Amino acid sequence: MIPTTIDATRLLDGLAALGRIGLDADGRRTRLAATDADREGRDHLVARLAAAGLEVAIDRIGNIFGVWASEENAAAAPLLLGSHIDTVVNAGHLDGCYGVLGALEVIETLKAAGTRPARPIAVAAFTGEEGARFAPDMLGSLVFAGGLPLDEALATVATDGARLGDELARIGHAGTLDPGHLRPAAYVELHIEQGPVLEREGFRIGAVETLQGISWQKVTITGQANHAGTTPMSMRRDAGLAAARTAVFLAERANRSNTPTVATVGRMSFAPDVINVVPARATFTVDLRDPDEGRLREEEAALSAHLAGLEAEGFAVTVERLARFEPVVFDAAIVAEIERVARARGLPVRRITSGAGHDAQMVARLCPAAMIFVPSIGGVSHNPREATADADLVAGAEVLLDLVVRLTGIR
Amino acid sequence: MIPTTIDATRLLDGLAALGRIGLDADGRRTRLAATDADREGRDHLVARLAAAGLEVAIDRIGNIFGVWASEENAAAAPLLLGSHIDTVVNAGHLDGCYGVLGALEVIETLKAAGTRPARPIAVAAFTGEEGARFAPDMLGSLVFAGGLPLDEALATVATDGARLGDELARIGHAGTLDPGHLRPAAYVELHIEQGPVLEREGFRIGAVETLQGISWQKVTITGQANHAGTTPMSMRRDAGLAAARTAVFLAERANRSNTPTVATVGRMSFAPDVINVVPARATFTVDLRDPDEGRLREEEAALSAHLAGLEAEGFAVTVERLARFEPVVFDAAIVAEIERVARARGLPVRRITSGAGHDAQMVARLCPAAMIFVPSIGGVSHNPREATADADLVAGAEVLLDLVVRLTGIR
Numbered sequence: 001m002i003p004t005t006i007d008a009t010r011l012l013d014g015l016a017a018l019g020r021i022g023l024d025a026d027g028r029r030t031r032l033a034a035t036d037a038d039r040e041g042r043d044h045l046v047a048r049l050a051a052a053g054l055e056v057a058i059d060r061i062g063n064i065f066g067v068w069a070s071e072e073n074a075a076a077a078p079l080l081l082g083s084h085i086d087t088v089v090n091a092g093h094l095d096g097c098y099g100v101l102g103a104l105e106v107i108e109t110l111k112a113a114g115t116r117p118a119r120p121i122a123v124a125a126f127t128g129e130e131g132a133r134f135a136p137d138m139l140g141s142l143v144f145a146g147g148l149p150l151d152e153a154l155a156t157v158a159t160d161g162a163r164l165g166d167e168l169a170r171i172g173h174a175g176t177l178d179p180g181h182l183r184p185a186a187y188v189e190l191h192i193e194q195g196p197v198l199e200r201e202g203f204r205i206g207a208v209e210t211l212q213g214i215s216w217q218k219v220t221i222t223g224q225a226n227h228a229g230t231t232p233m234s235m236r237r238d239a240g241l242a243a244a245r246t247a248v249f250l251a252e253r254a255n256r257s258n259t260p261t262v263a264t265v266g267r268m269s270f271a272p273d274v275i276n277v278v279p280a281r282a283t284f285t286v287d288l289r290d291p292d293e294g295r296l297r298e299e300e301a302a303l304s305a306h307l308a309g310l311e312a313e314g315f316a317v318t319v320e321r322l323a324r325f326e327p328v329v330f331d332a333a334i335v336a337e338i339e340r341v342a343r344a345r346g347l348p349v350r351r352i353t354s355g356a357g358h359d360a361q362m363v364a365r366l367c368p369a370a371m372i373f374v375p376s377i378g379g380v381s382h383n384p385r386e387a388t389a390d391a392d393l394v395a396g397a398e399v400l401l402d403l404v405v406r407l408t409g410i411r
Numbered sequence: 412m413i414p415t416t417i418d419a420t421r422l423l424d425g426l427a428a429l430g431r432i433g434l435d436a437d438g439r440r441t442r443l444a445a446t447d448a449d450r451e452g453r454d455h456l457v458a459r460l461a462a463a464g465l466e467v468a469i470d471r472i473g474n475i476f477g478v479w480a481s482e483e484n485a486a487a488a489p490l491l492l493g494s495h496i497d498t499v500v501n502a503g504h505l506d507g508c509y510g511v512l513g514a515l516e517v518i519e520t521l522k523a524a525g526t527r528p529a530r531p532i533a534v535a536a537f538t539g540e541e542g543a544r545f546a547p548d549m550l551g552s553l554v555f556a557g558g559l560p561l562d563e564a565l566a567t568v569a570t571d572g573a574r575l576g577d578e579l580a581r582i583g584h585a586g587t588l589d590p591g592h593l594r595p596a597a598y599v600e601l602h603i604e605q606g607p608v609l610e611r612e613g614f615r616i617g618a619v620e621t622l623q624g625i626s627w628q629k630v631t632i633t634g635q636a637n638h639a640g641t642t643p644m645s646m647r648r649d650a651g652l653a654a655a656r657t658a659v660f661l662a663e664r665a666n667r668s669n670t671p672t673v674a675t676v677g678r679m680s681f682a683p684d685v686i687n688v689v690p691a692r693a694t695f696t697v698d699l700r701d702p703d704e705g706r707l708r709e710e711e712a713a714l715s716a717h718l719a720g721l722e723a724e725g726f727a728v729t730v731e732r733l734a735r736f737e738p739v740v741f742d743a744a745i746v747a748e749i750e751r752v753a754r755a756r757g758l759p760v761r762r763i764t765s766g767a768g769h770d771a772q773m774v775a776r777l778c779p780a781a782m783i784f785v786p787s788i789g790g791v792s793h794n795p796r797e798a799t800a801d802a803d804l805v806a807g808a809e810v811l812l813d814l815v816v817r818l819t820g821i822r
Contacts, residue, residue: 195641212640216686228675228698229623229766230606231790233665240676241662244655251652254644264639265651266686268679268693275627275677275696275733282679285686287639322686355640379642 002410003113006401008394011105015393018044018085018101019093029093029384033086033128033139034062034164039171041085045100045125052108054123057182058175061143061153062127062168065182068107069120079117079407080184080367081106081400082124083191083359084140088132092386094192094393098374100125102190102397106404118409119185126359127168133158141359143179145366150179180366186334186407187369189360190400192388196379197352204395206352206373207338210291211361212260213327215300217286219246219307222316225272225280240270240279242310249306250286253299260353261290261299291327291353328361331368334407338372341402347395356381372399413821414524417812419805422516426804429455429496429512430504440504440795444497444539444550445473445575450582452496456511456536463519465534468593469586472554472564473538473579476593479518480531490528490818491595491778492517492811493535494602494770495551499543503797505603505804509785511536513601513808517815529820530596537770538579544569552770554590556777561590591777597745597818598780600771601811603799607790608763615806617763617784618749621702622772623671624738626711628697630657630718633727636683636691651681651690653721660717661697664710671764672701672710702738702764739772742779745818749783752813758806767792783810 021044022029022037031037042064049056049066057065067078083099103123110117126144131137134156143153154165168174193199198206223237250263264287271281286303290296307317335351342349352373354361360371374396377387404410432455433440433448442448453475460467460477468476478489494510514534521528537555542548545567554564565576579585604610609617634648661674675698681690697714701707718728746762753760763784765772771782785807788798815821 193641194638195643196637196646197641197643200646214640226607226790227605227767227792228673228677229625229700229768230604230608230792231673231766232606232608232671233662233673235607235611235790238662238675240679241658244658244676247652247655248659251644251649260643262639262642262644264649264687264689265655266639266681266688266690267684268651268681268690270677270679273678276675276698277677278675279677279679287687289640355638355642357640379637379646381638381641 001113002115002405003109003401006105006109006394006397011101011393011397012390014048014101015093015097018097022087028090029087030089030091031085031087032133033130034133034167034171036171038086039173042173045085048104049123052104053111054107057177058173059177059179059181060150060175061140061179062173062175063140063144063179064125065122066104067120067122068111070116073117073119076119077183077185078120078122079404080122080124080182080187080363081404082126083189084126084129086128086130088130088382090384092381092384094386094388095194095381096129098192098393099190102400105397106401109401110404110410115410121404121408122182129359133160134164138357138359138362141362145362146180147362147365184363184367186367187360187363188334188400188403189358189371190396191358191371191373192381192386193373193376194356194381195376198373198375199377199379201350203348203350204375204392205342205347205349205399207335207342207349208354208371208373209330209335209351211328211354211358212289212291213293213296214323214325215288215296216322218283218320218322219286220281220283220318221310222281223279226278228276228278231278236278237314238278239282239315242315243268243282243284246306247284250303253302259290259295261295262355263288263299289355293326296327328364330364330370334368334370337403337406338370338399341406342399345398347399372396412524413526413816414520414812417516417520417805417808422512422804422808423801425512426504426508429508433498439501440498441500441502442496442498443544444541445578445582446544447582449497450584453584456496459515463515464522465518468588469584470588470590470592471561471586472551472590473584473586474551474555474590475536476533477515478531478533479522481527484528484530487530488594488596489531489533490815491533491535491593491598491774492815493537494600495537495540497539497541499541499793501795503792503795505797505799506605506792507540509603509804510601513811516808517812520812521815521821526821532815532819533593540770544571545575549768549770549773552773556773557591558773558776595774595778597742597778598771598774599745599811599814600769600782601807602769602782602784603792603797604784604787605767605792606787609784609786610788610790612761613759614761615758615786615803616753616760616810618746618753618760619765619782619784620741620746620762622739622765622769623700623702624704624707625734625736626699626707627733629694629731629733630697631692631694631729632721633692634690637689639687639689642689647689648725649689650693650726653726654679654693654695657717658695661714664713670701670706672706673766674699674710700766704737707738739775741775741781745779745781748814748817749781749810752817753810756809758810783807
């Protein structure tokens with residue numbers, strides 16, 4: 001019998017149990033990568049993987065794997081599921097953990113039902129996805145995918161001065177396997193949306209087809225400080241106003257483009273920042289994202305042209321590139337399969353782009369990959385108020401279950 | 412003989428000599444009110460007033476007067492000229508000092524020529540015009556004009572913790588006269604423009620007909636923090652963008668109004684001020700100025716309506732009034748006389764509004780008052796680069812000379 005339901009209580013209790021680890025005296029949940037709290041979470045996970053009868057493996061960057069293989073399927077490339085269990089400061093209990101424990105739940109369900117998948121199924125918990133202690137984010141999956149040399153990653157120094165390699169050894173999670181030892185046939189990551197779209201539009205499942213490209217720039221506009229009373233409007237070069245015009249320009253473009261483009265000016269400061277002085281200088285950040293590389297370049301070019309226009313008006317403009325990632329396009333066949341299995345269950349599903357970064361974007365370098373989203377209540381994440389309805393958590397795991405059945409040839 | 416020229420060398424050397432007082436080790440000029448450096452400047456001025464044969468008087472708020480009276484005109488109300496000699500930090504050498512030493516130069520010229528004015532002529536140096544140590548600015552002239560009780564003014568505590576009354580006593584400039592002992596028939600203040608208008612438009616004299624009203628407000632807009640990647644544009648309440656829209660709105664109004672209205676957003680801050688978080692809150696200041704009270708109210712109303720529109724969009728908006736002064740309209744007859752005497756000398760003159768505050772706006776409560784402006788090179792003030800061409804400094808003093816001749820009935 002192919003199972004069609006997971007054990008909802010086991011999944012939800014498991015999330016709650018992992019979520020109790022790393023609480024401080026004020027009840028704030030923080031399990032930064034390779035800290036003592038992370039060790040507790042990791043040890044808890046390893047114990048659960050072992051209890052489920054999976055073969056536990058840890059690689060040299062600390063990625064944890066639980067593999068369910070049999071004699072008859074051991075030669076086939078495994079289907080990899082997973083996410084991460086490290087957190088930001090004062091985190092919710094779902095970001096990452098849902099993908100790891102949801103994957104474990106699916107494997108336990110299939111195992112208990114006596115199914116015989118045509119390939120091994122493995123669950124991964126990647127090291128340091130959040131980047132809150134060690135930069136960059138998605139560090140463990142980046143190394144796993146061969147995007148960053150292991151030695152370089154181990155030498156990464158934390159915001160608190162510690163070295164990642166030392167910290168992994170200290171907490172007993174510096175494994176012996178070379179990252180990439182496991183070559184997946186495909187990768188699927190179950191995750192909360194961390195945004196408001198599914199909830200607002202009444203969908204219960206997101207079939208994640210793309211992950212936004214990101215362009216981060218820091219712009220400094222220099223004009224001329226002037227007395228706010230004695231300088232007529234026509235004789236000003238108001239850098240603050242030029243910055244405000246740029247923020248409005250970007251938002252108007254993103255609003256009218258009828259595309260998923262998002263533009264955010266998140267930081268802003270004026271100098272001299274005095275009530276009666278026309279700002280001489282304004283510094284602000286621009287966060288542009290789009291799931292299509294061509295459109296992202298168009299938005300960047302539009303910003304450049306706008307800034308060139310300010311230069312023509314007499315402003316000096318400098319632009320510093322802070323980060324740039326191309327969009328990721330997930331595997332079309334898996335995305336279509338996610339839609340099919342969700343529809344077959346009567347769950348409203350839509351294709352969606354991921355606005356946040358995920359381990360799936362790194363693993364997509366190695367093999368076909370995709371993600372399943374479930375709604376985030378109020379779109380909140382990275383916050384103790386992060387929540388998803390229990391029914392949605394169960395539905396997401398059951399969509400993953402159906403998908404795994406299809407992808408591993410269980411009949 | 413009625414003199415038609417002043418002693419240019421005496422005026423310019425006098426400005427340079429006073430300007431050498433209060434230089435620090437780095438050559439920065441700072442004579443904050445009632446400091447040791449201010450005492451040096453005051454003592455220097457008092458010595459010059461005495462050397463010119465004027466009767467020196469100091470009132471209880473430290474305003475210094477040099478009076479030229481004769482037996483035959485002593486019963487008439489005096490014509491008062493003047494300004495201030497305190498400075499901001501790292502100041503130029505003209506702001507205020509030009510009005511005091513220009514007035515002294517005019518009196519010395521008339522005295523040396525043996526003219527017999529129909530009324531006494533006095534020069535005043537008002538205490539603490541800059542407000543850089545003791546708030547509010549124009550403190551001495553405000554008390555002189557009866558706008559602030561003496562005891563309250565003397566109890567003012569400086570940014571450095573000192574009490575004004577104590578400091579005036581300490582530096583020997585707490586006089587015995589009650590402020591307002593001298594009731595002027597009229598007041599004229601000669602000053603650098605501190606703005607770019609005269610220079611840019613090729614005028615050498617400004618006949619100051621109004622002094623802008625000022626409206627200072629602090630606006631806080633609260634929206635909703637959201638993930639910059641996962642939140643579509645249509646689902647945002649971006650407080651930073653709302654602030655930027657407000658800055659652009661104010662500037663566009665001021666630009667298109669074809670009036671002297673000026674609008675400045677000088678301070679701006681976002682919270683949480685993180686590159687990938689849609690700002691939850693933006694705080695900024697609005698400095699609105701106009702020489703016409705009706706127009707100033709219109710601009711304030713337009714801002715209020717704009718902010719009400721933001722509230723209708725779902726933002727929370729709070730507005731704090733930081734300062735509000737009505738415009739000052741100077742005496743039409745004196746302004747017209749300034750224009751006439753400047754034209755008679757062949758000096759290009761225009762009527763102008765003062766964008767900055769001056770002692771004249773306080774003394775205007777007591778008697779007919781007006782100001783004469785000379786060009787500021789590059790519009791720069793409150794800065795060591797503050798400068799006016801020597802020829803313009805001389806021209807301004809000679810316009811004052813002609814005006815004083817007219818106003819005191821010298822034939």
